Amino acid sequence: MAGSKVRTLFDKVWDAHVVERLPDGTCVLYIDRHLVHEVTSPQAFEGLRLAGRTVRRPDATIAVADHNIPTMGRAQGILEDDSRIQVETLERNVAEFGVPYFPILSPQQGIVHIIGPEQGISLPGTTIVCGDSHTSTHGALGALAFGIGTSEVEHVLATQTLLQRPAKNMLVRVDGDLPVGVTAKDIVLAIIGKIGTAGGTGHVIEFGGSAIRALDMAGRMTVCNMSIEAGARAGMIAPDETTFAYVTGRPYAPKGAALDKALAWWRSLPSDEGAVYDKTVVLDAAEIMPMVTWGTNPEAVVAINGVVPDPLAEADEGRRVQLTRMVEYMGLTVGQKMTDLPIDVVFIGSCTNGRIEDIRAAATIARGRKVAPGVRAMIVPGSGIVRDLAEAEGIDKVLIEAGFEWREPGCSMCLGMNPDKLTPGQRCASTSNRNFEGRQGPGGRTHLVSPAMAAAAAIAGHLVDPREYA
Amino acid sequence: MMDAFTKLTGIAAPMPMANVDTDKIIPARFLKTIKRTGLGVHLFDTLRYDAEGRERPDFVLNREPYRKAEILIAHENFGCGSSREHAPWALLDFGIRCVIAPDFADIFHTNTFKNGILPIKLSREICDQLMEDAKLGENARITVDLAEQVVVRPNGERIPFEIDPFRKHLLLNGLDDIGQTLQHAPAIDAYEASQRADKSWMPGISV
Numbered sequence: 001m002a003g004s005k006v007r008t009l010f011d012k013v014w015d016a017h018v019v020e021r022l023p024d025g026t027c028v029l030y031i032d033r034h035l036v037h038e039v040t041s042p043q044a045f046e047g048l049r050l051a052g053r054t055v056r057r058p059d060a061t062i063a064v065a066d067h068n069i070p071t072m073g074r075a076q077g078i079l080e081d082d083s084r085i086q087v088e089t090l091e092r093n094v095a096e097f098g099v100p101y102f103p104i105l106s107p108q109q110g111i112v113h114i115i116g117p118e119q120g121i122s123l124p125g126t127t128i129v130c131g132d133s134h135t136s137t138h139g140a141l142g143a144l145a146f147g148i149g150t151s152e153v154e155h156v157l158a159t160q161t162l163l164q165r166p167a168k169n170m171l172v173r174v175d176g177d178l179p180v181g182v183t184a185k186d187i188v189l190a191i192i193g194k195i196g197t198a199g200g201t202g203h204v205i206e207f208g209g210s211a212i213r214a215l216d217m218a219g220r221m222t223v224c225n226m227s228i229e230a231g232a233r234a235g236m237i238a239p240d241e242t243t244f245a246y247v248t249g250r251p252y253a254p255k256g257a258a259l260d261k262a263l264a265w266w267r268s269l270p271s272d273e274g275a276v277y278d279k280t281v282v283l284d285a286a287e288i289m290p291m292v293t294w295g296t297n298p299e300a301v302v303a304i305n306g307v308v309p310d311p312l313a314e315a316d317e318g319r320r321v322q323l324t325r326m327v328e329y330m331g332l333t334v335g336q337k338m339t340d341l342p343i344d345v346v347f348i349g350s351c352t353n354g355r356i357e358d359i360r361a362a363a364t365i366a367r368g369r370k371v372a373p374g375v376r377a378m379i380v381p382g383s384g385i386v387r388d389l390a391e392a393e394g395i396d397k398v399l400i401e402a403g404f405e406w407r408e409p410g411c412s413m414c415l416g417m418n419p420d421k422l423t424p425g426q427r428c429a430s431t432s433n434r435n436f437e438g439r440q441g442p443g444g445r446t447h448l449v450s451p452a453m454a455a456a457a458a459i460a461g462h463l464v465d466p467r468e469y470a
Numbered sequence: 471m472m473d474a475f476t477k478l479t480g481i482a483a484p485m486p487m488a489n490v491d492t493d494k495i496i497p498a499r500f501l502k503t504i505k506r507t508g509l510g511v512h513l514f515d516t517l518r519y520d521a522e523g524r525e526r527p528d529f530v531l532n533r534e535p536y537r538k539a540e541i542l543i544a545h546e547n548f549g550c551g552s553s554r555e556h557a558p559w560a561l562l563d564f565g566i567r568c569v570i571a572p573d574f575a576d577i578f579h580t581n582t583f584k585n586g587i588l589p590i591k592l593s594r595e596i597c598d599q600l601m602e603d604a605k606l607g608e609n610a611r612i613t614v615d616l617a618e619q620v621v622v623r624p625n626g627e628r629i630p631f632e633i634d635p636f637r638k639h640l641l642l643n644g645l646d647d648i649g650q651t652l653q654h655a656p657a658i659d660a661y662e663a664s665q666r667a668d669k670s671w672m673p674g675i676s677v
Contacts, residue, residue, distance in 0.1 A: 135553075
């Protein structure tokens with residue numbers, strides 16, 4: 001634990017950011033990077049204004065609009081009044097308070113959790129917060145990154161700190177090698193299936209083991225992104241050569257002597273030998289299959305060769321009621337094979353799976369094939385830079401040729417705040433992170449999958465093992 | 471800005487559901503506001519209204535006396551999912567000042583305190599007892615006394631609960647966190663200047 005000699009990755013980053021420890025154990029924690037977006041910040045800036053406060057560290061803050069901007073025809077402006085007002089409010093606020101901002105037509109614009117790492121704003125060993133629960137994504141770099149509410153956004157803007165108590169340490173180790181065709185998304189869905197949506201509550205999860213070490217940065221970000229779906233305060237992965245290679249050369253990353261200094265500190269961050277965790281969970285990578293959620297929370301997940309489970313097999317009455325409701329909402333029958341479920345919509349994108357690697361994975365499956373008749377398949381790159389890179393590689397054409405829509409970057413159908421929504425009853429294979437009732441549009445039915453499975457489902461017209469399309 | 475929370479006696483609404491996520495508390499499409507107020511009408515929108523926007527008569531907050539509920543009793547992992555503070559804002563705007571459940575998702579738990587809502591963790595067994603009390607409606611008011619740290623059942627039974635002393639202090643006095651933290655401004659200045667916190671390798675952000 002904090003203060004003792006043997007420390008975890010979390011302990012080390014935490015200790016380095018404690019400004020003051022109050023008598024009751026609450027800490028004033030310093031925040032290195034604050035990411036701001038249009039939906040959870042207006043009331044925070046208003047609070048500053050009313051109290052006559054300023055932003056303490058504009059140079060540690062970056063703002064971008066992502067949640068409710070349209071993903072087509074953006075240059076014509078935002079047609080929805082309430083969305084436009086939120087974006088205009090953000091633009092006024094960043095101008096008034098001097099906060100750096102990537103405008104919506106700039107290539108740097110994108111989903112806040114995609115652009116942080118992409119720009120080198122998110123760095124190992126730092127504390128990173130944002131008014132968005134998927135801030136856990138940045139933990140893939142070995143940062144302590146977590147989502148906060150709007151009051152805390154205001155708190156960070158005003159003080160560059162938060163009042164926090166240390167979390168408990170949890171280790172999730174994935175040992176061995178993943179089978180071919182199984183991805184980071186399948187790993188994290190398998191983990192949530194095992195520990196449940198509250199399995200990480202009160203803890204910071206450190207992901208370790210050879211299967212995690214073998215992941216590229218995009219895969220690590222997918223895993224950390226969904227730590228919040230297991231209830232964890234944050235997810236972290238120890239920085240290593242893969243991390244350093246990723247960070248080096250990015251626009252806001254340190255360079256030259258500063259980089260050498262940073263690397264010396266970053267190399268000291270991995271958990272010490274013999275570090276103690278409050279909880280440890282171990283998975284065997286070899287046993288992980290391509291995964292798909294069947295119900296309305298991320299722990300309601302099965303392997304693609306699985307079937308819709310029987311709620312009556314549950315011992316607990318509350319859970320029986322909940323699972324029965326899920327089967328009904330999702331329009332399923334008990335025992336139905338997942339691969340028999342026809343798909344209306346495919347959504348590839350989000351902070352979970354909107355990086356270039358995810359789009360390449362989709363294009364590999366789509367190449368030379370066609371989206372099944374009646375299926376609407378959309379690709380929403382995570383940032384302007386991802387979109388530009390995909391276009392430079394020509395994979396936009398592969399996807400368009402196959403019948404996918406190629407759209408502009410944003411959160412899009414992950415949460416349906418912009419015009420990209422499911423209609424009631426529509427069934428969607430989605431690479432996003434939440435399958436809650438109505439998440440992608442009222443009455444919509446979401447199955448969370450990897451980009452490979454989403455692309456394969458678009459081609460097949462139903463949920464399918466992507467390895468059949470390799 | 472935040473109202474103090476001291477003692478409350480009121481109607482409790484029973485909501486025997488686990489994993490009530492923040493999308494359920496307030497769907498994302500209602501987050502497109504630049505204000506904190508006025509969200510109560512959208513609280514539990516999909517549970518509360520049908521596709522045509524009519525109230526579902528079987529939903530607890532659409533029934534008397536629970537339309538005036540100030541306390542909500544629920545099951546495990548209340549408030550899981552997104553960090554949206556619109557969830558406590560919607561609860562508060564409806565009139566809910568206290569949520570009692572076996573446990574809460576972390577971010578939601580923090581957000582409630584910032585808005586003068588008291589989240590109380592009690593065992594599932596006790597929550598179920600309170601759920602039964604709540605089902606009695608108007609005649610079964612529940613009292614929550616923060617200073618004493620007790621929930622008082624309609625039959626007079628006093629159930630103690632735990633709470634972080636610092637958060638209790640802020641709630642009882644309606645204190646703003648930022649004001650508290652700014653009392654530590656010299657420590658923040660010192661941290662920024664210190665060798666331990668040397669961040670000279672970290673470039674500032676400018677566009």
